[in-house]
Amino acid sequence: MDKITLRKFPYPYQAAMTISNDIDGTSLSNFIEIHRFLNTNESTSLGEGLGLPISDSFWMYDNPILENSAFSYFEKLGSTPSNAAPLIRDFIKAGILDVMHSYGNFVAISDFSRKMAAHAINELDRYNLKVKVWTNHGGIESIQNIGNRSWGKGDLPTHEGNGTAAHLDCYHSDLLIDYGIRFYWDSVESLTSLVGQDAPVHFSEAYWRSPLYSGFKLKTKSIIKGYISFADLLHFKFTKRHFVPWQPFDAQNQLIQFDQLRDGNILLRFKRFGHNKLDWSDDLDFLLNEKVLNHLIKKSGYLVLYIHLGNVKSRQESTCLPVMTINKLRQIAELYHQGKLWVQTASRLLMYNFVHHSIKWKAEETDANYQIHLVGFHQAVFNLHLSLEDLGGLTFIAPADKEVLIFFNDRAVATEVVLDKNTSRQFVMIPIPEIKWPL
Numbered sequence: 348m349d350k351i352t353l354r355k356f357p358y359p360y361q362a363a364m365t366i367s368n369d370i371d372g373t374s375l376s377n378f379i380e381i382h383r384f385l386n387t388n389e390s391t392s393l394g395e396g397l398g399l400p401i402s403d404s405f406w407m408y409d410n411p412i413l414e415n416s417a418f419s420y421f422e423k424l425g426s427t428p429s430n431a432a433p434l435i436r437d438f439i440k441a442g443i444l445d446v447m448h449s450y451g452n453f454v455a456i457s458d459f460s461r462k463m464a465a466h467a468i469n470e471l472d473r474y475n476l477k478v479k480v481w482t483n484h485g486g487i488e489s490i491q492n493i494g495n496r497s498w499g500k501g502d503l504p505t506h507e508g509n510g511t512a513a514h515l516d517c518y519h520s521d522l523l524i525d526y527g528i529r530f531y532w533d534s535v536e537s538l539t540s541l542v543g544q545d546a547p548v549h550f551s552e553a554y555w556r557s558p559l560y561s562g563f564k565l566k567t568k569s570i571i572k573g574y575i576s577f578a579d580l581l582h583f584k585f586t587k588r589h590f591v592p593w594q595p596f597d598a599q600n601q602l603i604q605f606d607q608l609r610d611g612n613i614l615l616r617f618k619r620f621g622h623n624k625l626d627w628s629d630d631l632d633f634l635l636n637e638k639v640l641n642h643l644i645k646k647s648g649y650l651v652l653y654i655h656l657g658n659v660k661s662r663q664e665s666t667c668l669p670v671m672t673i674n675k676l677r678q679i680a681e682l683y684h685q686g687k688l689w690v691q692t693a694s695r696l697l698m699y700n701f702v703h704h705s706i707k708w709k710a711e712e713t714d715a716n717y718q719i720h721l722v723g724f725h726q727a728v729f730n731l732h733l734s735l736e737d738l739g740g741l742t743f744i745a746p747a748d749k750e751v752l753i754f755f756n757d758r759a760v761a762t763e764v765v766l767d768k769n770t771s772r773q774f775v776m777i778p779i780p781e782i783k784w785p786l
Contacts, residue, residue: 348710350746351717353703355647357740358765358774360689362543362643364650364679365696367532367619369448369482369626370404373657375418375431377667378403379786381657382443384668385676387784393666393673397680400782402692403656404482405435405444407467408451415658419451424458426466437785439476445694447528449484449491456490456517464491464519468526480694481523481531490517494533494616495609496594502608520608529731530603530615530697535623536594537616542639543648544602544618545700550577553596558638559622602649602700617697621653627660632671635679644687649700651693689740692782699740702733706741716750719743719775735760739779744772751775 356363370378380392382403387396409419418431438444450467453459471478483492483499492499500506502520540557541548549556554573560566572593579591589595606616621634631654643650659669668676682688691699705724710717721738724731735755745751747766751773752759765774 348712348717350712351710351719351751352744353706353708354742354744354774355703356689356742357699357779358742358776359686361687362647362649363689363691363696363699364643364652365691365693366401366654366656367446367482367651367693368401368403368654368656369484370406370417371415371448371452371484371655371658373417373655375434377657378418379434380667382438383784383786384673386443386782393668394677397676399676399680399683399690400692400695401690402443402445402694403438404446404448405439406448406451407470408453408463410452410454413452413454416452417657420467420470424451424453424463428470434786436474436476439471439478441785442692442694442780442782443785445478445692446480446482447478448482449489450519451491453485453491454488456488459489459491460516461519461522462516464522468522472526477527478694479527479529480697481528483531483533491519492534493520493523493531493608494606496536497534502610502612504610518610520610520612524612524614528614530617530694530701531606532617532619536592537618538621538623538653539594539597539618540620540622541597541600542620542642543646543650544600544620546600546646546648548598548600550596550598558636558642559625559634602651603697615697615701617651619651619653626653626655627658628654628656628672629660629669630654631656632675635675640678640682640688644682649696651696691740691779695739695779698737701731702737703741706738710743712749716752717745719751719753721753721755735777736780738777740776742774742776744774747771747773753777 384391384393384396385399385401388398389396406417406419408421408424409416410423420432420435422429450464483497487498490499491501493502500515500517503515504518506515540553540559554569555566560569576591576596579589579595583589603615603617606614683690707722707725708719710719753762763776763778
């Protein structure tokens with residue numbers, strides 16, 4: 348029915364972003380204070396709380412003697428729950444911890460095994476703690492990582508050697524998928540310099556026009572990189588193979604894409620915006636500078652920011668977040684509360700993006716109302732079951748002359764309605780669940 352359309356973002360927002368934070372270097376006390384500032388309206392050591400639905404990642408294992416150590420679910424690399432475990436469970440239930448930043452912080456290939464993966468997943472399942480998002484961590488030593496862009500072998504069931512196939516003890520992606528992971532980020536090669544995904548993009552935006560490249564030296568390097576990337580595109584056109592060591596320019600500029608792991612399983616791989624040398628908490632002000640935010644809103648795009656929010660470059664900082672970072676977060680909060688920029692947790696933003704692109708719906712008009720029926724996904728190949736919470740934020744635009752009813756699983760769902768008297772339209776939205784602070 349042409350009278351009814353699906354809005355790109357929840358009403359009234361014009362663009363969307365999340366801070367996809369890696370937990371490296373964050374103590375439990377700093378994590379709690381940072382998120383009390385982000386998620387509540389309470390008075391904190393960082394100032395008045397911002398009331399933002401921003402989430403974070405966590406580790407099941409870590410070694411506290413490491414420089415970039417954080418709190419973890421288990422004591423060190425063992426199987427005994429730590430003192431932080433109950434709090435981690437509470438924050439997962441609240442939706443504030445919603446990303447597994449791999450299983451843990453391992454510094455040697457021998458640190459990780461399939462048995463550790465199974466133990467971690469069984470522990471989460473025991474408390475019915477479901478997490479949908481995974482991000483790789485570390486470099487060549489982190490053999491747990493998945494995806495063919497990473498050094499890891501977590502999605503390789505066997506290794507071919509001497510004419511035989513030997514099972515790899517680090518293989519675990521089958522366990523992840525059975526557990527419920529549906530979205531993943533593979534490596535720094537999948538960082539994008541393009542501001543705003545799922546929006547039109549020009550080739551130059553990835554290089555010399557990217558706000559990540561400032562100053563003569565970086566601009567010059569980006570121009571050279573741009574020319575090499577252009578040659579790579581021509582090479583790919585004839586050979587169907589890329590030769591650049593970074594992620595090739597993606598003209599489609601999609602936030603998430605179906606990706607087949609090396610064991611044949613399917614996950615949704617997502618992009619993160621950022622730079623692997625600009626990933627400290629101190630860099631937030633530059634990464635989300637005025638040009639970036641204005642361009643994001645103007646393009647009506649999505650942005651998933653890559654950052655280590657709890658890891659401060661300057662060790663002389665007296666608080667757990669630098670002043671410039673605090674001020675930038677306040678600006679983000681203002682845009683959110685003004686209804687311009689939709690800020691959401693990582694898992695909800697990714698799920699919303701997938702549902703918005705994939706949901707099948709039909710509308711019909713009766714004498715008394717308009718009826719919208721949500722009837723499943725276009726991508727039947729992907730095993731993802733919808734819940735009502737997954738639909739939060741979907742906004743339909745309809746004429747204002749009749750009531751609008753939205754049905755899911757043949758049942759009418761609660762909606763929020765905003766009338767636009769100037770255009771005789773109404774915006775009908777499935778409510779977005781609130782983040783409830785667990786402490």
